Amino acid sequence: MTRRVVITGLGPLSTIGVGPDAFAAGLRAGAINSGPIRSFDASGFPHNIANELGDVHPSDYVTNIDPDAWGPASLAAAAVARLAADDAGLDRAELRRGRAGSVFGTTGGETRLHEDAYERWLAKGPAAEFGDLVPKIPAYRLAVAANRELGIDGEAVTLATACSASNYAIGYAYDMIAGGDSDYMIAGGSEAMCAFAVAGFYRLGALAKDVCTPFDANRKGILIGEGSSALLLESLDSALARGARIYAEVLGYGLNCDANHMVSPLATSIAECTRRAHENAGVKKDEIDYVCAHGTGTPSNDSAEVAAMREVFGDQLPPMSSIKSMLGHSMGAASGFGAIACCLAIRDGFVPPTINLNTIDPNFEGIDVVPNVSREADVRIVQNNGFAFGGNNAITIFGRYE
Numbered sequence: 001m002t003r004r005v006v007i008t009g010l011g012p013l014s015t016i017g018v019g020p021d022a023f024a025a026g027l028r029a030g031a032i033n034s035g036p037i038r039s040f041d042a043s044g045f046p047h048n049i050a051n052e053l054g055d056v057h058p059s060d061y062v063t064n065i066d067p068d069a070w071g072p073a074s075l076a077a078a079a080v081a082r083l084a085a086d087d088a089g090l091d092r093a094e095l096r097r098g099r100a101g102s103v104f105g106t107t108g109g110e111t112r113l114h115e116d117a118y119e120r121w122l123a124k125g126p127a128a129e130f131g132d133l134v135p136k137i138p139a140y141r142l143a144v145a146a147n148r149e150l151g152i153d154g155e156a157v158t159l160a161t162a163c164s165a166s167n168y169a170i171g172y173a174y175d176m177i178a179g180g181d182s183d184y185m186i187a188g189g190s191e192a193m194c195a196f197a198v199a200g201f202y203r204l205g206a207l208a209k210d211v212c213t214p215f216d217a218n219r220k221g222i223l224i225g226e227g228s229s230a231l232l233l234e235s236l237d238s239a240l241a242r243g244a245r246i247y248a249e250v251l252g253y254g255l256n257c258d259a260n261h262m263v264s265p266l267a268t269s270i271a272e273c274t275r276r277a278h279e280n281a282g283v284k285k286d287e288i289d290y291v292c293a294h295g296t297g298t299p300s301n302d303s304a305e306v307a308a309m310r311e312v313f314g315d316q317l318p319p320m321s322s323i324k325s326m327l328g329h330s331m332g333a334a335s336g337f338g339a340i341a342c343c344l345a346i347r348d349g350f351v352p353p354t355i356n357l358n359t360i361d362p363n364f365e366g367i368d369v370v371p372n373v374s375r376e377a378d379v380r381i382v383q384n385n386g387f388a389f390g391g392n393n394a395i396t397i398f399g400r401y402e
Contacts, residue, residue, distance in 0.1 A: 005177045006401055008244040009088025009232030011080035011188070012340050013058060015051045015225060016326055020087060024344040027352040028374045032326050034211070034223055039193040040115070047202055049210045051225035051328030052193050058228070064149045071110035071136040072192035074145040076228035077102075081146035081186045084230040089244060090184070092151065098183035101154030102146040103172045104230075105165020105189035106332035107388075109139030109158070112194040142190050146230070154182055163294070163329070164386035165189050166229060166336030167394035171253040173233045183238060188230035189333035197224050197331065204263060206298050212329075213356045214295040214302055214322035215369045221298045225328025229336030231343070236401070247343040248398040251381070252281030258391035264300050265387050270308035273393040277383065278312075281397035287381050288318045288397075290351050292338040293369075294385040295322025296329055305385065306364050319377070321354040321370035335386030335394065342382040342398045351377050 015033040016026030034051045042048035059067035061079035113133050120128040143156040159168045166189035173187035201207040208221040239246055254277030258269035294305055323341050341352055357371045381399045
């Protein structure tokens, strides 16, 4: 038997707010917190504007693990796991008695620690010592940190499907709960600012100089973002039994990988992934009230995404906005932030805006991208898009619990 799965806790650690209420307020206001990179010396980079956590410190949100024993992405994963569990109102003893685990997505894992190791080698050569870094570097530690922080010993899985990884994680967690293999699952993604991402996207020609403008005629690319996102999933029966607040029900998801091109998305593949998600969730296309777009602000992504949505929805596209215009592109955490935005849209009755929009691309005329200002709306069923290098597509569907 398949159990219904709901979301009862949200844990955003973002550049526009920490915790669900602050994050919702940031989305409603069209907030943005970009500026010159401070995490490392970016003075030599032609483009050095990004969305950093800045004065938000993940160590302030953990109580069980030693912050010094973990890399920045793992520490942030632990922080949002605690935020989500606390938001769900889960008694720690109950969480530990249940079959509970975590699954996190990422692109770079602890890339910043790799960079620290390279710098030591360049400075000292064979005399460099790495004993303090080596234990922190493995990417699997993201999920392990979440489990350790919560004191649980179930599944601890890290998925490295880049910019769609959080949606993959949510799908994995959904299957674990629906199939009866777990009682509670933390799912999300975590990413720390690093020079590798800034340099890589600049060399790809996909990095904007100072502002991310999805769907705009003059869009130039992404701004790198950082942060961590987590959702707590449990069965509907469990949530009802303990009187939990339910943000949304996970209705289903769709996955595919076309492997057509490393960095150029394929519209027909995205459209097929969308149809799979609708079928898996048991919804019809005209029931979707809002699409949280992947919306990176690169010419190729936005064009492919709009073409795919038109192929699926025809002339009746629901509102479709990009929260990356506010958050930047937080890579493995991005679709987790999208999922949280979807849950808050359902709870609070609004759709987030696409900010920084001056002139919509003429090819997108007729598409409601919720320009610049959030909007009150009756949001019942939402679609969260996540696409990644190599054609790794993942789409999750959420609905109001009724």
